[in-house]
Amino acid sequence: MSILDFLAHGLTGSPTWLVIAYFFAVTQLTIFGTTLFLHRSAAHRSVEFHPLIAHVFRFWTWLTTAMVTRDWVAIHRKHHARVETEEDPHSPVAHGIWKVVFHGVTLYQEAKKDREMIMQFSQGLEDDFIERKLYAAHPNWGPSLMFFINLALFGFIGVAIWAFQMLWIPVMAAGVVNGLGHWWGYRNFETDDRSTNLTPWAFFIGGEELHNNHHAYPSSAKFQLRRYEWDIGWSVISLLRRLGLAKVLRIAPTLHVRPNIQLPDAETLKAAMTVRFELSKRYFREVIRPTLHDELAAAKRAGIRLSGRLRRGIASDGRWLSNEQREAMETWLATRPSLATLVEHRRRLNEILARTSKNAEERLEALRAWCSEAEASGSRALAQFAADLRGWSLAPQAV
Structure with a gap:
């Protein structure tokens, strides 16, 4: 294989079906790492994963997002504690819908500069050697490594895949969920905020589309709360639980x-x-x-x-x-x-x-x-x- 062939097609030859399958696999795994590990497990303690599964999620979020667990968890917990106020890190009510949708990453970067707040809202998190020396110390190494992996697999097409990967969480989580999820949609619960459910079939952003349900019961591992709703994140948790790789700690209460x-x-x-x-x-x-x-x-x-x-x-x-x-x-x-x-x-x-x-x-x-x-x-x-x-x-x- 010549250098030009390698740069054009990578080690895989870049067949269309493989490029598409790989793209959706890696972006969905990033979504699952965010919603299952960072959100439901680390931030809200609603589910515990087997140490191997937890570390796979932790490694993958480092590899594909450069997000530090402590920073993400603290900012999210503060969002719940100060929701829809000037202190909310990413409220459309406080910052405007279009700023949250299009500049959500900027708001996240600004929030994480407050290290006192980060320490206040990140109690109880794992702080092992690899977290201190690699994941938190060198967050940008992950996406850099991902760049070369994609380049090796698919050549220049891999670079395009990498670019979309880097946009996936900023667009889907910081923009769609944090922005539109407090601005447009339906509400099952009259919460003290403006959270909404974007769609009852929450399969594209890991279940995060059911945002009003989550704000009603933040400590619930299960976001689907109506018979017609589907939370794909809960489906993954249920599968891992059946395999003995997850333990559900809390779900939303049921009235009797x-x-x-x-x-x-x-x-x-x-x-x-x-x-x-x-x-x-x-x-x-x-x-x-x-x-x-x-x-x-x-x-x-x-x-x-x-x-x-x-x-x-x-x-x-x-x-x-x-x-x-x-x-x-x-x-x-x-x-x-x-x-x-x-x-x-x-x-x-x-x-x-x-x-x-x-x-x-x-x-x-x-x-x-x-x-x-x-x-x-x-x-x-x-x-x-x-x-x-x-x-x-x-x-x-x-x-």
């Missing part, structure tokens, strides 16, 4: 409704606090939305229209509206006392369940009072919701 419970008890309170984002979404769907639909229809007949933004604001209690928009929403609600009552009951319930409010006994008494008032409110939907809520508990987890 106990019959004939007359008063909310400690189990009720624990369940409501644990699934409070699902509770808020369910309250809107079962209690507020039917009345809202009737009020919107009546307003339309009277020639009055409520903007889509304000309708969505009612669903989120106006959390993401401007002061002017929130005032307009409150004015509209003030002329519709039945709907305003339902919205006010939701606000009070959310205040009771907020972790910063009261101690457990005070919260339980407040929850009991809320249920009594809800059942006496005159709203059949609200009374039924309160009656169901009394029997809420968490089903035993079988991970």
